[in-house]
Every structure is written in C-alpha cells, then in structure tokens.
Amino acid sequence: MKKRHVFHTILLYGACFLIWVPLLIMGAGALMPEDELYWRYLSPLGLGRDRVRAALIPSYPSGDSLGELLIRSPGFFVMFWNACIQVIPMAAGQFLAAAPAAWAFARFRFPGKRLLFGIYVILMILPFQVTQVSNYLVLDGMGILNSHWSLILPGIWSTLPVFIMTKSFETIPDALVEAAYLDGAGEFYTFFHVGLPLGYPGIATALMLGFLDGWNALEQPVTYLKDKNLWPIALYLPDIAKDKASVAFAAALITCLLPVLIYLNCQEELEQGVAASGVKQ
Amino acid sequence: MRKKMIPWLFLAPSLSGVMVFMGIPFLDVVRRSFLNAMGTTFLGWDNYRAVWNNEAFRLAAGNTLHFLAVCIPALMAVSLGLALILSGMAKGGGGYGVIRTTMVLPMAVPAASMVLVWKIFLCPEGVFNQFLSGITGQRWEIDWAFSGYAFPMLLMTYLWKHTGYDMILWLAGLGTIPGELYEAARMDGAGSLAQLRYITLPQLHGTFCLTGILSVVNSFRVYREAYLLAGSYPDSSIYMIPHLFAHWFLNLDIQKMTAAAVMVTAAFLLPTAVLWIWRKGKA
Numbered sequence: 013m014k015k016r017h018v019f020h021t022i023l024l025y026g027a028c029f030l031i032w033v034p035l036l037i038m039g040a041g042a043l044m045p046e047d048e049l050y051w052r053y054l055s056p057l058g059l060g061r062d063r064v065r066a067a068l069i070p071s072y073p074s075g076d077s078l079g080e081l082l083i084r085s086p087g088f089f090v091m092f093w094n095a096c097i098q099v100i101p102m103a104a105g106q107f108l109a110a111a112p113a114a115w116a117f118a119r120f121r122f123p124g125k126r127l128l129f130g131i132y133v134i135l136m137i138l139p140f141q142v143t144q145v146s147n148y149l150v151l152d153g154m155g156i157l158n159s160h161w162s163l164i165l166p167g168i169w170s171t172l173p174v175f176i177m178t179k180s181f182e183t184i185p186d187a188l189v190e191a192a193y194l195d196g197a198g199e200f201y202t203f204f205h206v207g208l209p210l211g212y213p214g215i216a217t218a219l220m221l222g223f224l225d226g227w228n229a230l231e232q233p234v235t236y237l238k239d240k241n242l243w244p245i246a247l248y249l250p251d252i253a254k255d256k257a258s259v260a261f262a263a264a265l266i267t268c269l270l271p272v273l274i275y276l277n278c279q280e281e282l283e284q285g286v287a288a289s290g291v292k293q
Numbered sequence: 294m295r296k297k298m299i300p301w302l303f304l305a306p307s308l309s310g311v312m313v314f315m316g317i318p319f320l321d322v323v324r325r326s327f328l329n330a331m332g333t334t335f336l337g338w339d340n341y342r343a344v345w346n347n348e349a350f351r352l353a354a355g356n357t358l359h360f361l362a363v364c365i366p367a368l369m370a371v372s373l374g375l376a377l378i379l380s381g382m383a384k385g386g387g388g389y390g391v392i393r394t395t396m397v398l399p400m401a402v403p404a405a406s407m408v409l410v411w412k413i414f415l416c417p418e419g420v421f422n423q424f425l426s427g428i429t430g431q432r433w434e435i436d437w438a439f440s441g442y443a444f445p446m447l448l449m450t451y452l453w454k455h456t457g458y459d460m461i462l463w464l465a466g467l468g469t470i471p472g473e474l475y476e477a478a479r480m481d482g483a484g485s486l487a488q489l490r491y492i493t494l495p496q497l498h499g500t501f502c503l504t505g506i507l508s509v510v511n512s513f514r515v516y517r518e519a520y521l522l523a524g525s526y527p528d529s530s531i532y533m534i535p536h537l538f539a540h541w542f543l544n545l546d547i548q549k550m551t552a553a554a555v556m557v558t559a560a561f562l563l564p565t566a567v568l569w570i571w572r573k574g575k576a
Contacts (some may be wrong), residue, residue: 113307141538146318
C-alpha cells in the first residue's frame with residue numbers, strides 16, 4: 013500500500029514536471045539578453061542552424077527583451093489593446109445573451125426544448141472553419157468585415173457558454189426556486205436574485221473559457237481582418253519580423269500573462285463551475 | 294398564454310443572434326451548395342460529388358477522423374487516470390492544490406506563446422534529436438513538426454493543453470459517487486480493481502458523455518498548434534478539415550466550401566441524432 017502511494021505521488025509530480033518544463037523554458041527565454049538567445053535558440057527562432065542549448069534559467073538574466081518589447085515596440089501595445097477591445101465586449105455580450113437562454117433551458121419545460129438544445133450543442137462542436145462560410149456571408153452583408161465588430165458579434169453568439177451555464181443552473185435545487193415563487197417573486201426577479209447568484213460559478217467558468225478562447229483566437233482575425241492594425245496580440249508572434257526575433261520569448265510571456273492571471277484568480281469558480289457541469293445529466 | 298411565452302422571452306436574445314449569425318446563413322449555405330458559383334443555375338448534387346471525389350477532401354476527412362479516434366480516447370484515458378490517482382490523495386494533503394492548479398494551467402496559455410518552446414524540442418537541432426543522439430550514438434536530425442511524426446507531436450501538444458480541464462471534469466464526477474457504495478463493496482471483499490470496474494466506471498457514465506463532448510470541441514482547436522508549428526501546408530498526415538477549408542476559403546472556392554460545410558455538419562448531426570434517439574429509448 014505504501015509503495016503504491018509513493019508511485020502515485022511520483023506519477024503526479026512527473027505530470028506536473030512535464031507541464032512546468034516548457035513554461036519555464038519560455039519564461040527563461042523572456043529574461044535572456046539578445047546574445048544569449050542567439051547562442052541558445054538560433055534554430056527555433058528561425059535565424060540559422062545551430063545546436064539548441066535549452067535552459068530553464070537564463071545564464072545572464074536581463075530585462076532587455078522585455079524592455080525592448082514594452083517600451084520600444086508600439087505595435088505590440090496596439091495589438092494588446094486590440095485583443096482587449098475584441099475580447100472584453102465579446103465576453104460581456106456572451107453573458108447577456110447566454111445567461112437568460114441557459115436559465116430557460118435549465119428551468120423551463122417548453123415544446124422543442126430538447127431539439128433546440130441539441131442544435132446548440134451541434135453548433136458548439138462544429139469547428140470554426142465549417143461555420144466560417146455562413147459567418148462570412150453575414151458579416152459581408154452587414155458590411156462589418158475588417159472591423160473589431162466582425163470578431164465581437166459572431167463571438168457573442170457562441171453556444172458553448174449557454175451549454176456550460178445550463179449545466180450550472182440545473183444544479184440549483186428546485187426547492188430554492190419554488191420558495192422564491194411562493195414568496196411572490198416573478199420570473200425575472202427569480203432569475204436575477206436566485207439564478208444569477210447561485211449559478212455564479214458556472215457563469216464565471218463560461219465567461220473565463222470564452223475569454224481564453226477569444227484571446228487565443230487565430231483563425232477568426234486572420235480570416236476577417238485584412239488590416240493588420242486591427243490584429244490582436246495572438247497574431248503578434250506568428251507574424252513577428254526577423255529583426256524582432258529577440259523579443260519573441262518576451263512577447264510569448266506577455267501574451268499569456270493576462271489569461272494566466274485571470275485563470276489563477278478565477279480558479280475556485282472554475283473548479284466549482286466545472287464541477288457543476290460534470291455532475292448532473 | 295403568458296406563462297408559455299416566458300421561456301421564449303429568456304431565450305430571445307440568444308436565439309435571435311444564433312439565427313442571424315448561424316441559422317439563416319446556414320440555410321443560405323445549403324441553398325448555395327446546390328447552385329453554380331454565380332448562384333444562377335441549379336446543379337443538383339454536382340458540388341457534393343465534386344467534394345466527395347476530391348482527393349484533398351478525402352485526405353482531410355480521413356485524417357480528422359483518425360485524429361478524433363486517437364486523441365479523444367487518449368485524452369480521456371490519461372485525464373481519468375490522473376483524476377483517479379489525485380482523488381486518492383488526501384484533499385488537504387501536501388501538494389494537492391499545487392498539482393490541480395498546475396494541471397489546468399496550460400489551458401490558459403495561448404497556443405502562440407508555446408510554439409517557440411515546441412520548436413526548441415522539435416527542430417532538427419532540437420532537444421528531442423539531441424536526446425535520441427545521446428542514447429543511440431547516432432546522429433538524429435529529424436524536423437519532427439514536418440516529418441511523418443507530426444501526428445504524435447500534435448497529439449502531444451493536445452494532451453499537454455487539455456488534460457487538466459478533463460481531469461477536473463472527472464474529479465467532479467468522482468466527487469459525486471457516494472462513499473457508502475465503496476464501503477459496501479469493501480465489506481463484500483471487492484478489491485480496488487473490482488471497485489473501479491463495478492462502481493467507479495458505471496457511476497461516471499454522465500461525466501463520460503460530457504467530457505467526450507467537450508473534448509471534441511477542444512480537438513478542433515488543435516488546428517492552431519498545427520498551423521503555428523507547420524504552417525498552412527503541413528505534412529500530409531496532419532492535413533485536416535480546417536486546413537482544407539482555409540485553402541478553399543483563400544481560393545474563394547464557394548461551391549466546394551458550401552457543399553463540404555453541409556457534409557461536415559451532417560457528419561456531426563448523424564451520430565448525435567442516433568445517440569439522442571438511443572438515450573430517449575432508454576429513458
């Protein structure tokens with residue numbers, strides 16, 4: 013029994029090790045001066061061919077590349093703000109559209125409910141490229157291609173948040189909702205004062221996943237935004253110029269900083285929200 | 294009468310948007326899939342035949358099925374294994390929180406941030422080849438991301454990113470299994486394998502469906518890693534439906550795209566419908 017416990021612990025920490033090593037390599041790269049980066053990572057940076065000398069800790073720690081990126085690369089800032097402009101209204105819109113719909117799916121019986129929910133699930137699964145034709149036609153018709161709106165508007169109607177929030181609302185005990193009705197609360201009052209507070213973990217989870225997905229999005233901006241001045245931060249690295257290669261690791265670090273901070277802050281909600289979605293069928 | 298309207302009032306904001314951005318345009322896509330490029334002549338099934346006989350489509354569809362068939366079971370098995378081990382650890386015990394936080398962390402890291410690191414491992418002068426040269430004594434100079442091994446590399450990035458999220462789903466499911474079941478089984482002399490087989494796995498049925506669905510949703514996002522690592526024209530073993538659509542989109546090949554979009558949607562609709570009817574029959 014004791015032996016097995018040791019084996020399990022080693023296995024779990026082994027898995028964590030596999031996660032930490034790539035992240036540490038990235039972080040170390042962000043703190044390396046230019047010449048160390050060229051010495052270690054000439055091939056991965058696409059600048060030449062030389063043996064890779066991977067390191068978890070920089071030999072000569074320096075804030076040069078971070079400084080270069082944050083102070084002398086205005087383009088990077090523009091893309092950072094573009095991402096915020098695109099993702100934050102999208103997540104807010106997802107909340108406004110998805111929360112009431114999820115409440116309807118979770119708490120009401122109405123004809124066609126299962127079919128409709130099935131359609132939502134299919135839409136959630138379909139890869140972007142498949143719905144892209146339809147989306148493109150609408151955005152073109154509305155004349156909002158090549159603007160922030162072309163990412164925000166379709167993003168709002170993603171059905172994944174509806175799915176996750178529905179699962180979360182379903183776990184609210186019926187007794188609580190009925191008690192509210194008995195006290196004379198109307199449908200909307202109940203939604204705002206019982207549903208939203210008790211479904212909060214699921215809502216937070218859905219919005220966080222929406223935020224992460226929007227922040228990572230590559231396909232949508234590449235397809236809908238011709239003007240590179242509108243591109244979000246996720247496209248900075250794929251599009252980085254050769255002479256800026258030394259700030260690539262720093263850019264990688266800054267790009268993941270905001271989503272990681274949000275995850276660490278919302279971790280508890282995420283676990284409760286995921287738990288809610290996993291429990292009831 | 295008023296009571297009947299209430300759910301639809303709640304649904305209205307979401308439903309109207311979904312109709313405008315997905316529903317109606319999809320009907321338009323279906324319509325166009327039967328017409329010629331100008332949208333003037335009815336062609337019947339011609340576009341569908343063209344897509345079906347298209348070699349790139351067959352390659353991409355086959356690879357996508359292959360990827361789903363390998364990656365989703367792998368992801369679900371690995372995450373379930375880790376969840377089982379982790380749930381065996383004392384909750385307050387040392388490291389429990391750290392392990393959980395660590396496992397989910399990759400989900401928050403954008404694909405673009407990791408590409409350089411993957412290249413450090415995979416490039417011809419990279420860590421993998423150095424390691425293999427070290428143990429075999431021969432020179433290894435494979436460009437892993439572009440070689441016939443691109444598929445396992447993609448699987449690796451997929452597992453790295455999504456295992457934690459699935460693990461939390463499994464943990465949530467495990468948390469709902471009543472402890473008495475295990476106690477009763479132990480009284481009857483059931484070993485830990487028997488408990489897993491007869492209690493844990495059957496009780497996880499609901500979580501299994503949910504984890505499966507969400508894993509499929511995530512599996513298509515692997516295109517980002519594939520695109521960033523290997524570009525728009527990767528090794529043929531990882532050329533998938535998203536690559537194909539991206540190319541057709543660039544060439545403005547509307548006929549093929551519309552027909553293929555309908556076909557892919559139908560491919561998802563069919564198993565879902567079967568599953569739905571099957572579950573309805575059981576209930």
